Amino acid sequence: MIGWEFPPYISGGLGTHTYELTRKMPDDVNITFFMPDRGEISTPWMKIKRIKVSVGFGPYTTFTGSVLSDSIVKSVENYAKEVCKMAKQTDFDIIHCHDWLTILGGICAKRETGKPLVFTVHSTEYDRSIGNPCPWVMDIEKYGIREADGIIAVSKRIKKQIIEKYGADPNKIKVIYNAIDASSFDCGLKIKPGEDMILSLGRLTLHKGLDHLLRAAKIVVEHHPNAKFVIAGKGDKFRELLELSIDLGIENSVFFLGYVPQKDITKLYARADVFMLPSVFEPFGITALEAMAAGTPTIISKTSGVSEVATNVFKVDFWDTEKMASRILEILNYKELSEEMSNNCRHEAKHITWDDIAIQTRDFYKSLLR
Amino acid sequence: MTKLCMYFQVHQPFRLSNFNYFSKSSGYFDEEKNKAIFEKVANKCYIPTTKKIIELIKKHPEFKVSFSFSGVFIEQALRYKPEVIDIYRELYDTGNMDILNETYYHSLAYLVSEEEFKEQVKMHRKLIKDTFNHKALVFRNTEAMLSNDMAQKVEKMGYKGIVGEGWDKILGWRSPNYIYQPNGSDIKLLLRNYMLSDDVGFRFSKIDWKEYPLTADKYAMWLASAQGQTINLFLDYETFGEHQWKETGIFDFLEYLPKEVAKYPNLEWAKINELVEMESKDRIDIPHILSWADIDRDLSAWLGNKMQDSAFNRMKELGIFILKSGDKELIDVWRKLQTSDHFYYMCTKWFSDGDIHKYFNTYLNPYEAYSNYMNVLNNLKSELGLNSFKSKDI
Numbered sequence: 012m013i014g015w016e017f018p019p020y021i022s023g024g025l026g027t028h029t030y031e032l033t034r035k036m037p038d039d040v041n042i043t044f045f046m047p048d049r050g051e052i053s054t055p056w057m058k059i060k061r062i063k064v065s066v067g068f069g070p071y072t073t074f075t076g077s078v079l080s081d082s083i084v085k086s087v088e089n090y091a092k093e094v095c096k097m098a099k100q101t102d103f104d105i106i107h108c109h110d111w112l113t114i115l116g117g118i119c120a121k122r123e124t125g126k127p128l129v130f131t132v133h134s135t136e137y138d139r140s141i142g143n144p145c146p147w148v149m150d151i152e153k154y155g156i157r158e159a160d161g162i163i164a165v166s167k168r169i170k171k172q173i174i175e176k177y178g179a180d181p182n183k184i185k186v187i188y189n190a191i192d193a194s195s196f197d198c199g200l201k202i203k204p205g206e207d208m209i210l211s212l213g214r215l216t217l218h219k220g221l222d223h224l225l226r227a228a229k230i231v232v233e234h235h236p237n238a239k240f241v242i243a244g245k246g247d248k249f250r251e252l253l254e255l256s257i258d259l260g261i262e263n264s265v266f267f268l269g270y271v272p273q274k275d276i277t278k279l280y281a282r283a284d285v286f287m288l289p290s291v292f293e294p295f296g297i298t299a300l301e302a303m304a305a306g307t308p309t310i311i312s313k314t315s316g317v318s319e320v321a322t323n324v325f326k327v328d329f330w331d332t333e334k335m336a337s338r339i340l341e342i343l344n345y346k347e348l349s350e351e352m353s354n355n356c357r358h359e360a361k362h363i364t365w366d367d368i369a370i371q372t373r374d375f376y377k378s379l380l381r
Numbered sequence: 382m383t384k385l386c387m388y389f390q391v392h393q394p395f396r397l398s399n400f401n402y403f404s405k406s407s408g409y410f411d412e413e414k415n416k417a418i419f420e421k422v423a424n425k426c427y428i429p430t431t432k433k434i435i436e437l438i439k440k441h442p443e444f445k446v447s448f449s450f451s452g453v454f455i456e457q458a459l460r461y462k463p464e465v466i467d468i469y470r471e472l473y474d475t476g477n478m479d480i481l482n483e484t485y486y487h488s489l490a491y492l493v494s495e496e497e498f499k500e501q502v503k504m505h506r507k508l509i510k511d512t513f514n515h516k517a518l519v520f521r522n523t524e525a526m527l528s529n530d531m532a533q534k535v536e537k538m539g540y541k542g543i544v545g546e547g548w549d550k551i552l553g554w555r556s557p558n559y560i561y562q563p564n565g566s567d568i569k570l571l572l573r574n575y576m577l578s579d580d581v582g583f584r585f586s587k588i589d590w591k592e593y594p595l596t597a598d599k600y601a602m603w604l605a606s607a608q609g610q611t612i613n614l615f616l617d618y619e620t621f622g623e624h625q626w627k628e629t630g631i632f633d634f635l636e637y638l639p640k641e642v643a644k645y646p647n648l649e650w651a652k653i654n655e656l657v658e659m660e661s662k663d664r665i666d667i668p669h670i671l672s673w674a675d676i677d678r679d680l681s682a683w684l685g686n687k688m689q690d691s692a693f694n695r696m697k698e699l700g701i702f703i704l705k706s707g708d709k710e711l712i713d714v715w716r717k718l719q720t721s722d723h724f725y726y727m728c729t730k731w732f733s734d735g736d737i738h739k740y741f742n743t744y745l746n747p748y749e750a751y752s753n754y755m756n757v758l759n760n761l762k763s764e765l766g767l768n769s770f771k772s773k774d775i
Contacts, residue, residue, distance in 0.1 A: 234403055325748060337401035341752040344402070347687035348751055355729060 091115035114155030166316025210283035215246030230336035452485030547572035558609025597637035726750035
């Protein structure tokens with residue numbers, strides 16, 4: 012398996028996915044995992060092969076409007092070359108890549124060994140750039156989608172998109188969702204401190220829809236002056252969002268936390284009264300499952316992949332800031348609602364497990380080897 | 382001789398408009414949606430099924446049926462599609478149709494207060510008198526709610542019979558196919574044979590059911606081989622054409638049923654008011670409220686989770702202010718909020734496992750249903766000049 016980011020060095024769903032997938036993989040699958048060298052990590056369940064390349068960017072870096080630096084191109088190409096070289100010296104039956112940064116190495120290894128190639132698409136350049144993709148990245152994705160023998164899409168949304176925008180063969184694609192290790196997010200706290208805290212967590216980028224959340228926040232604060240909007244994460248839209256909160260006159264009710272380490276995120280989930288995933292585009296949205304596991308009533312946008320899976324949540328259109336505000340106010344004010352949602356989403360999250368996802372992935376491998 | 386009594390329940394709730402937390406509006410009910418649903422069901426079920434029954438009675442003068450219409454159904458019919466009522470009147474004029482009484486609003490009024498319950502029964506009685514010039518002998522509370530106490534109250538209101546579920550837990554070894562009386566009163570209990578009723582209502586089109594496909598001749602044979610004074614087949618009218626689509630063959634089943642039943646001399650069709658003349662075989666104890674819903678046969682489809690209880694209690698509390706206001710329109714809105722369907726939409730019994738309560742539900746999930754209901758109550762409160770419900774009040 013060829014990865015890029017990996018806990019504790021992660022910026023999104025890809026790292027969590029590869030970590031949990033490899034950890035929960037049934038015993039009849041042995042994994043050798045290639046990844047860029049970022050320092051020591053402990054993975055007793057599989058062999059790790061670390062490759063020295065520069066990793067000053069991630070799978071979710073958007074290149075729109077900026078010229079690709081030679082060093083990024085070089086890194087991606089070097090990684091592919093090294094992976095391919097080492098793969099030739101390794102014994103395996105199947106190659107599994109995750110997103111565009113890893114696929115060139117996978118394609119090369121397939122050419123060299125003739126083994127089948129699986130390509131998991133966690134997100135696409137088309138989505139990340141909101142329809143204004145960097146051609147170089149999109150071409151790599153298209154190349155991977157064409158060369159792969161089997162494609163895993165993390166939601167039906169992604170599946171539809173790679174068929175429509177990338178010309179993928181629908182018969183090659185299987186939708187396998189993300190899941191949640193509920194126990195690591197459920198700290199058993201049943202009663203919230205009652206701080207009227209609305210939490211949102213993720214990179215501060217265009218596609219996360221935080222500008223819509225701020226517009227909803229203005230309505231919420233008018234009716235509920237004590238409401239606090241806590242936004243964790245960093246990204247290129249920080250300045251714009253901060254300015255928007257000032258323009259809306261709600262800067263005293265909005266708190267930008269910047270980067271928050273994993274152990275503190277767990278506490279934030281538990282303390283929050285509402286979790287918001289207002290994304291315009293969201294291939295999946297694991298954070299929503301994490302909040303649910305913590306028993307936090309959750310509101311997600313209908314355009315997120317997770318809305319295909321989660322039921323004990325509110326679903327809103329990302330642009331419908333009035334409805335979004337209303338849903339937040341309802342959870343803050345109707346105690347019985349938040350209690351029922353909390354109990355039921357916690358229960359639901361327990362049943363969305365990585366064990367299932369690993370088994371589905373294993374079965375997909377088998378179908379390709381047959 | 383075994384009587385065969387088919388009674389159909391006909392109901393449509395007034396569905397609520399979409400309210401935000403801060404909405405201010407007195408358009409409480411979604412006219413457009415209610416009209417669209419009513420017209421759809423009228424065309425698929427009410428009109429074709431009723432016409433078919435009239436036709437059948439002409440061919441088989443011994444075929445008899447009984448109906449219970451909620452007041453809110455008749456109100457919508459008169460507003461959106463009056464020909465539906467004309468057709469029911471035509472059927473009533475055959476003399477082979479009986480009509481029951483219930484609460485006007487298909488409501489949980491019995492749980493609100495005795496006065497409220499009596500008022501809504503009185504309203505329904507007047508509506509049925511005005512619409513069909515009919516006086517009912519048999520009463521059915523919403524979703525066939527029944528208990529000893531309720532039966533006693535209903536008897537005092539002048540009814541000779543009350544509908545209930547022929548549920549094993551109250552019957553024990555006894556069969557639902559006999560007439561009983563509850564502890565504490567002499568009103569006759571008319572109990573639904575749920576096995577034979579559900580064979581048509583739920584299982585008719587289930588391909589994995591071992592009796593599939595259910596034909597009229599097979600079903601008539603089952604009826605003929607059942608022992609007892611009466612077999613009560615109580616069905617949601619929407620079984621015909623709506624729950625079971627036309628394509629399943631449900632209308633053909635209905636078409637051939639009287640003909641097939643006629644082959645058995647021990648079976649005789651009866652209107653539900655004829656059953657109350659029959660002799661009771663035993664007394665039945667119903668200490669807690671029984672209903673015909675779900676596998677639990679209790680109130681848990683409408684009340685029981687925190688949201689349902691809170692919505693119901695807030696609605697009930699508001700009643701004091703609403704009634705005191707004397708505002709007829711607000712009182713009508715408040716009573717429409719007592720309709721059982723609103724609480725059914727909030728049910729989480731199976732939802733937490735991802736299995737949605739199978740029903741015509743206009744909400745995506747129970748949380749939306751509850752929020753919308755509470756937003757409506759808050760709007761109603763502000764119309765009365767009261768403060769909104771907030772967690773701090775609770």
